[in-house]
Amino acid sequence: MTSSRRAGVTRIEAVVILSVAAIVVALASPLVLSSRESARLGRCQENLRQLGLALHAYHDAHGTLPPAAVWKPGPFESMALHQTKRIDLITHENWVMRLLPHLGRDDLVQQLDLDQPIAAVANEAARTAQLSEMICPSDNYNRPDNPHVFRPAPGREIRFARGNYAINGGTHCFKTGPGDTFFRHGDYAHIEMNREKREFRFWGNGVAGFNVCFSLDGFTNGTSTLVGLEEVRAGVHQLDPRGCWALGQIGASVTWGHGVNSDAYGPNNRWPRSDDLLGCGTLHKTVGSEFLEQESMPCVDYVDINQNATARSQHEGGANVLFLDGAIRFISDEIDPGLWHVMHSRETPREVLAENFETRLATKNVTRDADVLDSTVSAQKAEPLPAILNSLGMEFVLVPSGEFTMGLPDRAGGDVPPDVPAHDVRISRAYYLGRFEVTRGEYEKVIQNNSTRDESGNEATDLPVENVTWHEAQEFCRRLSELPAERTAGRRYRLPTEAEWEYACRAGSTNQYEWPAARSAGGETGEAAGAWPPLPITPIGSYSPNAFGLHDVRGNVWEWTADWFDRDYYARSPSTDPQGPAEGYLKVVRGGDWRFVGENCEIDYAMLPPWKGSPYVGFRLVCEAAHMSDTENHVAIENQ
Incomplete structure (x- = not known):
């Protein structure tokens, strides 16, 4: 009598095959995830590169970089525009809108009425548009269903699409003026207000100010060591104003006051008091302080004004930064706060950062002490x-x-x-x-x-x-x-x-x-x-x-x-x-x-x-x- 063997696999062989497949998947998954994040990081950097080209095209056309934003007093008698909570009435075009023609986005330019504040009904279509050049795919909060919703009055809502890049307003102290014998402000912000002429100017040590433009020719820092643009994160809730491409405010499309003389010294700073934003108290009550800390998006619950915001991203361990020579670097969260401060300052003498800049960026701390005097x-x-x-x-x-x-x-x-x-x-x-x-x-x-x-x-x-x-x-x-x-x-x-x-x-x-x-x-x-x-x-x-x-x-x-x-x-x-x-x-x-x-x-x-x-x-x-x-x-x- 002859015996015949049934075709197929045994139970043991099936278990072995499934086990091997599981191991392969387990080994491959991190590689797949890493590959996906690498692609997202590359897309994010490409966006910055395009914005950098547009920034230089604007400079070639106008002789200056664009302002961080244009603010106008509108109905207010007071010229302290930096302290108003009615940002919807003062905020006009920002640096992104100035770059739109150089990004080939004439479609959005035609939708804008720059004679009116960006919050005006006439500008709703433009400010709520998803601008692909301003979206970093790594930011899972930059979504159409998560716009910033500004509520200036009961029953009124003004929506802004999100954005992930900001112009460098500076790492000066968020306080204005040099201070006094009571309190020193270090590397401080400057402000000019003229009530009779209805003029307002507000600037720090960065490359753009509010109603203030700078020319590259006036910078002492070199273009290869001076930050032009950097990443910011989209707000984690509709009440969070951070990361809005069309909103010319600190934290929305401008980094500001995030150096040694402030409390957000470095990218992705996680100290609970690091960002100072309008509406942060309400944000704390709505989502909870613990949630904001877990999301690495802290802000001060008792400061109800836009005056201080640092660079942020959802990339692991740092954020992308565009230097004015067009170079894009991924800056570690562990960067020396002093270096972070001066590489954002147009006033830094060229020779300070001219040598070994890459090595400096990779050095968290100088552990060697000065020689004994x-x-x-x-x-x-x-x-x-x-x-x-x-x-x-x-x-x-x-x-x-x-x-x-x-x-x-x-x-x-x-x-x-x-x-x-x-x-x-x-x-x-x-x-x-x-x-x-x-x-x-x-x-x-x-x-x-x-x-x-x-x-x-x-x-x-x-x-x-x-x-x-x-x-x-x-x-x-x-x-x-x-x-x-x-x-x-x-x-x-x-x-x-x-x-x-x-x-x-x-x-x-x-x-x-x-x-x-x-x-x-x-x-x-x-x-x-x-x-x-x-x-x-x-x-x-x-x-x-x-x-x-x-x-x-x-x-x-x-x-x-x-x-x-x-x-x-x-x-x-x-x-x-x-x-x-x-x-x-x-x-x-x-x-x-x-x-x-x-x-x-x-x-x-x-x-x-x-x-x-x-x-x-x-x-x-x-x-x-x-x-x-x-x-x-x-x-x-x-x-x-």
């Missing part, structure tokens, strides 16, 4: 004098060595941000620090031509010098050190490190400072940083000194230090004589015992690029004396 006081055989007087009559007080807790918050200031921890620091050597801030008169004696005078017409020479850049302060140190009398005496001058400055400000105290939110009547301290109302700049010595004999460390002008700024340097700095990072992009400016000046906050308001000055920033010096036994060149100051 020379100091000869501790090496003297003779007993140091309690104070010295130099050839210009500048007084320097001996600050003893000691230990303190750096970054200790003011008692009313709350907890410190986690990346800026309080930490113990030892100042190992005594040093001489200026009893007073450098005055106008002293500055003019050394520099000869003082171009830092303010416009008030005040000719007093005993006021602290201000409006000096960090580089100019360094030049003052160099020239003062080169004076014949100072060379003979063996004295050299430099700016204090941040650690030296804070130690001297605290006068060695390890206690939290009792920061006053409001100044008490009749106070004699002159303390101004963080205390309201602000005090005017006053002649040096107008108020009592601290326990080390130093005047105005918490008042008068804010002061340059030697240190480069690095957001999280406190978390890794050495415990003995920290010198700051070896390199950076902004310099540390101090005006109080704690760098946040009474606020539990992430914002380093006072920090400033070394090439910029401020009417409220000056400096004081460290004197390094080589011949302490030479009493002819050193005069003891008694009764400190």
Whole structure:
């Protein structure tokens, strides 16, 4: 009897085949997903490339880049257009509309009535149109069923289609003007309002402003290192105004105020207070704060104004950015905040970023510390004098060595941000620090031509010098050190490190400072940083000194230090004589015992690029004396 084998597969073979297939699918799925995202990323970058070409075509035709948007006062008497909640009445065309002819979108141009606000009924068809050039396919909230719905009044709804690209308005502080002795605004925004002429202009350090246009010829930053356009995300709810191609507002089609002097320093910043937007309080109530944080789309629930928004995307780990030379780069969320700040600024000197730019973009932090500054006081055989007087009559007080807790918050200031921890620091050597801030008169004696005078017409020479850049302060140190009398005496001058400055400000105290939110009547301290109302700049010595004999460390002008700024340097700095990072992009400016000046906050308001000055920033010096036994060149100051 012969046996025949049935054709087909056995149960075991079927199981093996299915198992192998499952493994293949499991292995292939991430590759498929990665391939799809790669395609979406490529499409997103191609959109930016086309927008970049249109941007340059516009510049060729008009001699300038387009404004971020055109705002008109409309029915309002007040010219503070940046503070109005009725954006539907003031907002006209934005930079995208100016580029439409250069994108070949004459169909949309014909639908626009630019004599009316974009929110007008006549512009409804245009502003609700899906503009393919403004859609990044990775953003799953940029959908026709998720327009932004602005409700200016009960029963009224104004819809805007979404968009994923914004023009670089700047990384300046979102606050306008330089600030005052109460609060420094660092790299600040500018505003001009003329009620009689009905004129309004609003701009920062970026490539476009509101009613303000810039020419490439006026930029000091090079086109290969200056951001032109960048990604933004579509709002996660119809109430969320972020990401709207036709809406010329901060967050909608303009990035603004997202540098070191604000709280959205870097792409996809996830701090809960990072974006400041109109209607964010209602958004929190509608979708919940936890949802916004989970979606990496935070905004401040108590700020009801468009004043601060950073670049955002749904790509993993970063966002696409178009530089003005046409290059498109994917910028990591971990970029150094200082680099993010200056590569958005048209005012950054070309040489700052000219070398090793790609390497800089890939570097999260400079982990090398600056070289230790020379100091000869501790090496003297003779007993140091309690104070010295130099050839210009500048007084320097001996600050003893000691230990303190750096970054200790003011008692009313709350907890410190986690990346800026309080930490113990030892100042190992005594040093001489200026009893007073450098005055106008002293500055003019050394520099000869003082171009830092303010416009008030005040000719007093005993006021602290201000409006000096960090580089100019360094030049003052160099020239003062080169004076014949100072060379003979063996004295050299430099700016204090941040650690030296804070130690001297605290006068060695390890206690939290009792920061006053409001100044008490009749106070004699002159303390101004963080205390309201602000005090005017006053002649040096107008108020009592601290326990080390130093005047105005918490008042008068804010002061340059030697240190480069690095957001999280406190978390890794050495415990003995920290010198700051070896390199950076902004310099540390101090005006109080704690760098946040009474606020539990992430914002380093006072920090400033070394090439910029401020009417409220000056400096004081460290004197390094080589011949302490030479009493002819050193005069003891008694009764400190």
